[in-house]
Amino acid sequence: MNFQELNLPNALLRALRDKEYERPTPIQMQAIPAALEGRDILGTAQTGTGKTAAFALPVLANLLRRPPVGRGRPIRALILTPTRELALQIDESLGDYAKYTPLRTCVVFGGVNQRPQFDCLKRGVDVLTATPGRLLDLIGQGHISLKQIEFFVLDEADRMLDMGFYDDIMKIGKKLPENRQTVMFSATMPPKIRQLAKNIMN
Ligand code: AMP
Numbered sequence: 001m002n003f004q005e006l007n008l009p010n011a012l013l014r015a016l017r018d019k020e021y022e023r024p025t026p027i028q029m030q031a032i033p034a035a036l037e038g039r040d041i042l043g044t045a046q047t048g049t050g051k052t053a054a055f056a057l058p059v060l061a062n063l064l065r066r067p068p069v070g071r072g073r074p075i076r077a078l079i080l081t082p083t084r085e086l087a088l089q090i091d092e093s094l095g096d097y098a099k100y101t102p103l104r105t106c107v108v109f110g111g112v113n114q115r116p117q118f119d120c121l122k123r124g125v126d127v128l129t130a131t132p133g134r135l136l137d138l139i140g141q142g143h144i145s146l147k148q149i150e151f152f153v154l155d156e157a158d159r160m161l162d163m164g165f166y167d168d169i170m171k172i173g174k175k176l177p178e179n180r181q182t183v184m185f186s187a188t189m190p191p192k193i194r195q196l197a198k199n200i201m202n
Pocket residue numbers: 020021022023024025028046047048049050051052053
C-alpha cells in the first residue's frame with residue numbers, strides 16, 4: 001500500500017514526498033482509513049511507529065475537506081500530549097505535513113512565558129497541540145475556547161495518567177463538543193486506559 005491509496009489530499013501527498021516517506025507504517029495503514037471515515041480510534045502504538053502521522057494526516061485531511069462553519073477562525077482540532085518535548089515534536093510534524101495547505105498550527109505548554117503562545121493563538125489557529133496544565137490556564141484566562149473542536153487526539157494516554165493528568169483530561173473532555181471525533185493512542189492498554197477510553201470516546 002502507498003499513501004495515494006489512502007485517499008489523502010494532494011497537498012498532504014506532496015508534503016509526504018518532501019519528507020521522503022515511501023509507504024505508510026502499519027499503524028498508519030490501520031488508523032488513517034478509519035479516521036478519514038470519521039470513526040473514533042483507540043490505538044496501541046509506541047513512539048517511533050509513525051503514530052504522529054497516523055493521527056495528524058487524517059485530522060488535516062478532514063479539516064481540509066470540511067470548511068469551518070460560521071464566522072472567524074475557531075480552533076477545530078486539539079491534540080493533547082503529556083510533555084513539552086512531545087508537544088513541540090507534534091507541532092513540528094503538523095507544520096511539515098500542512099505546509100502546502102492554508103491550515104495553521106500552534107503549540108502551548110507550561111514552564112515558559114505564555115506571551116509568544118498567546119500571540120500565536122491571536123493570529124488564528126486550526127490545530128492546537130497542548131499539554132493539559134497550560135491549556136487549562138489559557139482556557140481559564142479566556143484565550144482559548146474548545147467549543148468548536150471537531151477532532152480530539154489524546155496522545156500517549158498511559159503516560160498522561162502516570163503523570164497524574166487524569167482529572168485534567170476529564171476537565172478538558174467536559175469542555176469539548178459531544179459530537180466530535182476522538183483518537184486515542186497509548187503504548188500500553190491497562191484497565192485504567194480502557195476506562196478512560198470509555199469515558200471520552202464513542
Ligand atoms: P513517531 O512514531 O510519530 O514519533 O514517528 C517516528 C519517526 O518516523 C518520525 O521521524 C517520522 O518523521 C517518521 N515517519 C513517520 N511515518 C513515516 C513513514 N510512513 N515513512 C517513513 N518515516 C516515517
